[in-house]
Amino acid sequence: MQITETSAAGLSREFKVVIPATDIDARVNSKLTEIGKTVRMPGFRPGKVPMPILKQRYGQSVMGEVLEGAVNDSQAQAIEQNNLRPALQPKVEVTSFEPGKDLEFSMKVELLPEIEPADLSGVEITKPVVPVNDEQVDEALKRLADSRKQSEKVEEDRASANGDILVIDFDGSVDGEKKPGMKGEDYSLELGSGTFIPGFEDQLVGAKAGEHKTVTVTFPAEYHAAELAGKEAVFEVDVKELRATKPAELNDDLAKGFGFDDLEKLREAIRERIGADYGNLSRLRAKRALLDKLAELHDFDVPAGMVDIEFNQIWSRLQQELQSGQVDEEDKDKDEEELKKEYRDIAVRRVRLGLLLSEIGRRNNVTVSRDELNKAVISEVQRYPGQEQQVFEFFKKNPQAIEQLRAPLFEDKVVDHILSSVKVNEVPVTAEELMKDPEEEQA
Incomplete structure (x- = not known):
């Protein structure tokens, strides 16, 4: 086998590899010999089928496996002989092969860079810390108590206020047409909780048990159901019961x-x-x-192939965010080329830091x-x-x-x-x- 380096630029190396036809034939014969030990053919005892017949019957199917093995072995040998540290799987392209002739292929490989970590003994890092105080604990405890708050029916004839719970039936429509998900019965709605569409709860503040209310609201432009986004909706609401909330007591119970x-x-x-x-x-x-x-x-320098992989992952996520309208405000007015440059720079940084951390960890x-x-x-x-x-x-x-x-x-x-x-x-x-x-x- 002949291995010749044809190009060396930065972290990229290219080689021309020639595997003699005799080596290919030897591999084919070895494989056919293995097959011949078990194959059964009329007129021949097991293990006694002549090689010419085996080649005629199985030679074509064996050749693909033999070539793959020869290329893989040659790659490994080229890497070992040249003391290479591949960053990614080498790219192989067969340039010449015919039965009975030498196999020639080119191999492109990107190398890991030689990294010498800087002296970090003089580095200083600022770490922001937040001491936990009693006020923060009390606030968290209050939130827990609120999560266990109870409600009781209000017997007096009074108007509802923020913080109260209304038990309601509601039925909504858009342009006079009923829509799925816009109807409910015996729903407990806490006024001021922001559970419903903006404006819905505000229009029920002051309602009393037994009253009927017509609530008109507009779905937000970014509403998750696209067919309702930005549309005006009308809800017919029956207030069945008014309940007052009572937070749980802060005690052992x-x-x-x-x-x-x-x-x-x-x-x-x-x-x-x-x-x-x-x-x-x-x-x-x-x-x-x-x-x-x-x-x-x-x-x-970092391997371009690793940067491409990292960039493609970042870019794919960005495209999904663009489609769902979740892109960062600072990116909305940038054209594609500007975004690609910025995110490729991020990909380079990530790859470089990843390789550096790997080297520091290894050492x-x-x-x-x-x-x-x-x-x-x-x-x-x-x-x-x-x-x-x-x-x-x-x-x-x-x-x-x-x-x-x-x-x-x-x-x-x-x-x-x-x-x-x-x-x-x-x-x-x-x-x-x-x-x-x-x-x-x-x-």
Whole structure:
């Protein structure tokens, strides 16, 4: 076999590979010999069928398998001989082959770049943190109490107000035509909850039990049902009952309703949950600051093929967002070429950072254990209540799906390793500041 490098530019290498006809013939004969050991043909004992007859009968079908194996073996040999580190599967194109002649093919391969991580000993990262205070716990506790609030029928003859519950029958129409989903009976509607179309609840404020109301509203322009979006609708509403809400009392009984021994235990759990939520957000902000710093300190070529794959994924998601009207405001007035340039730059950044984190992880022996993968699978399964068994079966039958969970786990572990080696300055901020998008702060 002859391997000749024909091009070397940046991270791209091209080779011409020639496999002698004698090698192809030897592979074919070897395969046919294996077949001949078991094949049965009239007039011949098993294992005694002459090679010419085997070639005539099976040669054509064997050739495709032989050529594929020869090309794969040659690729591997070319990569090993030239000490290559492919970023992606090499691209192969057969340039010449006829039975009895040499097989020639070209091989294009993109290489992983040589990466030398910068010295991060002097790097400083700002990590915003939010201390959990009693007021935040009290607010969360109140929301829990509100979620368990009860209602009782109002016996006095009074007008309804925001916060009251009206038990109603309603029947709606658009342009005089009844539409599916616009009718209901004995529906408990809390005034001011924003449950119905904007304006609907406002027109029922002041209504009394036993009254009939005609409510006219306009569906929002972005309403999920396109046939109703922006249309005016008329609802005939019968108020059957007025109920007043009563929040649950903040006591041990409330705590027991949520599975805790007493109110103090519930408060502790709320404080821990808030702290964990804030902690996750703080870490994300610190991670973003770290990645920005890494991007600033490193600039190396990245494989174009990897960038193309990343860009195509980003662009596909963007097209789906455009079709559903969920595109970011800042992107709405940009033309396609401008958007493509911006998102390709993002793809380059992601690929570069991914390769850098991989190299840092390799140098520091960062690994993802089987136990960590199993926990990730369980966490993924819990995202689908009622379908746990089906999701477990999916992962069981698709080991590659489990491996896809490894990448984000590995990245987080590498980020944690780096954060432990740089200076992290914790800065107290408010919850609103923590939750605000960093890009909005820079605007």
